[in-house]
Amino acid sequence: MTDCDLVLRGTVLTMDGEKRALLDGFVAVSGNKIVGVGQNRDCTFKGKEELGGEGHIVIPGLVNTHAHLVQGCIRSMAEGTTFEERFFGFYYPMTGACDEERSYVSAMPPILDLVRRGVTTTADDHFTHKHKRSIDGVLRAVRDAGMRCRMARLMLSDPKNTQEGFRETLDVGLAETERVKKEWENDKTTVTASTIGITYCAPEEFREIAAWTRKNNRQFDVHAPSVMDTRYLAERRGWKGGSFDWMDHEGILGPNVIAAHAQTLRPGEADLIRDRGVKISLVPDMEQVLGLVEFQARHYIENNVVCGIGLDGPVVAYGHDLWTAMRALLTAQRMGDQHRKQMGDKSIHWTGYEMIFGSAELALELATIGGAKALGMDDTIGSLEVGKEADIVLIDRRGETQMSPPASLVQNLVYGNGPSPEAVKRVFVQGKAVIKDGEHVKVDRRKAVEASDKLQATLLEETDARKFVRIRSPYRWM
Numbered sequence: 062m063t064d065c066d067l068v069l070r071g072t073v074l075t076m077d078g079e080k081r082a083l084l085d086g087f088v089a090v091s092g093n094k095i096v097g098v099g100q101n102r103d104c105t106f107k108g109k110e111e112l113g114g115e116g117h118i119v120i121p122g123l124v125n126t127h128a129h130l131v132q133g134c135i136r137s138m139a140e141g142t143t144f145e146e147r148f149f150g151f152y153y154p155m156t157g158a159c160d161e162e163r164s165y166v167s168a169m170p171p172i173l174d175l176v177r178r179g180v181t182t183t184a185d186d187h188f189t190h191k192h193k194r195s196i197d198g199v200l201r202a203v204r205d206a207g208m209r210c211r212m213a214r215l216m217l218s219d220p221k222n223t224q225e226g227f228r229e230t231l232d233v234g235l236a237e238t239e240r241v242k243k244e245w246e247n248d249k250t251t252v253t254a255s256t257i258g259i260t261y262c263a264p265e266e267f268r269e270i271a272a273w274t275r276k277n278n279r280q281f282d283v284h285a286p287s288v289m290d291t292r293y294l295a296e297r298r299g300w301k302g303g304s305f306d307w308m309d310h311e312g313i314l315g316p317n318v319i320a321a322h323a324q325t326l327r328p329g330e331a332d333l334i335r336d337r338g339v340k341i342s343l344v345p346d347m348e349q350v351l352g353l354v355e356f357q358a359r360h361y362i363e364n365n366v367v368c369g370i371g372l373d374g375p376v377v378a379y380g381h382d383l384w385t386a387m388r389a390l391l392t393a394q395r396m397g398d399q400h401r402k403q404m405g406d407k408s409i410h411w412t413g414y415e416m417i418f419g420s421a422e423l424a425l426e427l428a429t430i431g432g433a434k435a436l437g438m439d440d441t442i443g444s445l446e447v448g449k450e451a452d453i454v455l456i457d458r459r460g461e462t463q464m465s466p467p468a469s470l471v472q473n474l475v476y477g478n479g480p481s482p483e484a485v486k487r488v489f490v491q492g493k494a495v496i497k498d499g500e501h502v503k504v505d506r507r508k509a510v511e512a513s514d515k516l517q518a519t520l521l522e523e524t525d526a527r528k529f530v531r532i533r534s535p536y537r538w539m
């Protein structure tokens with residue numbers, strides 16, 4: 062027998078290259094690393110702590126590839142508002158009024174949503190720098206939650222698309238990125254520079270930021286294409302093609318680019334994305350909530366483009382639940398396919414089941430190893446393999462009625478919107494438990510809710526945004 066720190070037993074969904082799913086398996090951990098994975102009957106490890114067994118599921122920590130965590134304070138407020146109302150009425154004002162301490166309070170509930178449901182790694186795109194240390198508040202909350210983070214600090218300067226007070230010069234944006242990088246990067250956190258998208262800064266600045274990311278060997282994380290890109294490019298650059306075409310023309314498009322949403326491509330752009338090794342963060346839950354039936358993931362999946370699943374900010378990703386997003390990946394694509402078929406799209410061949418896109422297994426793959434690849438972290442995390450770091454979720458399904466009976470285990474998990482938080486027995490990051498029996502080991506979620514409730518009330522008054530609350534509610538609130 063070999064001594065180790067921890068042995069987890071149960072059905073082990075490894076997400077390794079062979080897609081091994083061990084019905085009665087084990088994972089052994091020593092320090093921050095996985096030292097053994099295999100069939101329980103062959104296990105030669107003896108752990109100081111041993112958990113799981115019959116009725117348990119062991120999966121890699123989930124990876125969320127897109128978020129704006131500071132938007133916790135405006136959670137769900139998008140519903141019932143127009144674009145103008147939300148963007149200029151409360152979106153910028155309320156998140157912009159968050160200094161370091163407020164950003165910490167604002168980000169903590171969505172962070173707890175993630176980690177309590179098994180997400181161990183999150184990307185974040187932070188672009189409200191009215192208070193320069195707002196981003197530090199988010200990073201502090203992520204650190205206290207014990208998660209991994211790929212933080213992108215987005216610089217905005219375009220006078221048309223950016224509200225007064227949120228614009229920065231390129232020099233300031235990059236200098237601040239350097240500061241945040243120096244203060245926060247460690248073995249769990251990386252920091253990079255970006256901008257929201259093509260229309261949010263001058264083309265020269267866009268090029269410079271992309272060059273910074275290549276020089277620093279970091280990701281260039283960009284929302285693309287956006288609905289405004291084509292007009293902007295035509296007006297400002299005389300460019301007739303699509304957003305990815307333009308980025309390629311500028312020499313920006315390469316394996317360090319990750320594009321969030323990446324919907325409504327122009328013909329040929331999907332092939333370009335594949336050929337340049339660009340990564341995609343699909344955001345299906347938000348797309349579906351907004352009723353965007355043209356959601357398209359199929360051309361990426363079928364062309365082996367690296368895809369992860371992301372949530373976006375809580376202002377539009379209301380429940381902030383990656384399990385719901387896994388389910389939404391399937392339902393959004395399937396409804397889109399049906400829509401395209403009804404619209405007479407000849408590329409859709411309905412033969413009974415051929416048209417049904419994907420599977421629960423595919424969705425779980427995208428939310429684990431897919432996300433790790435999309436964030437360029439798959440040498441460290443994303444699967445349960447010897448040598449990788451021990452980011453692991455142990456689920457106790459013995460009281461989970463939505464997962465019983467277990468013949469279709471992964472389907473039960475994904476279509477049932479995941480395990481309930483109390484069934485999440487342990488969440489480990491680098492071999493350390495951050496969640497025990499559904500509760501965070503360090504952060505008191507009741508206190509986090511209390512502080513976040515109080516912050517929202519303050520911000521609504523301070524920024525005069527109260528008028529948007531329940532603005533079109535059919536209820537008689539009294």
Ligand SMILES: [Zn+2]
Nearest residue numbers: 284321373374
């Ligand atoms: Zn976003």
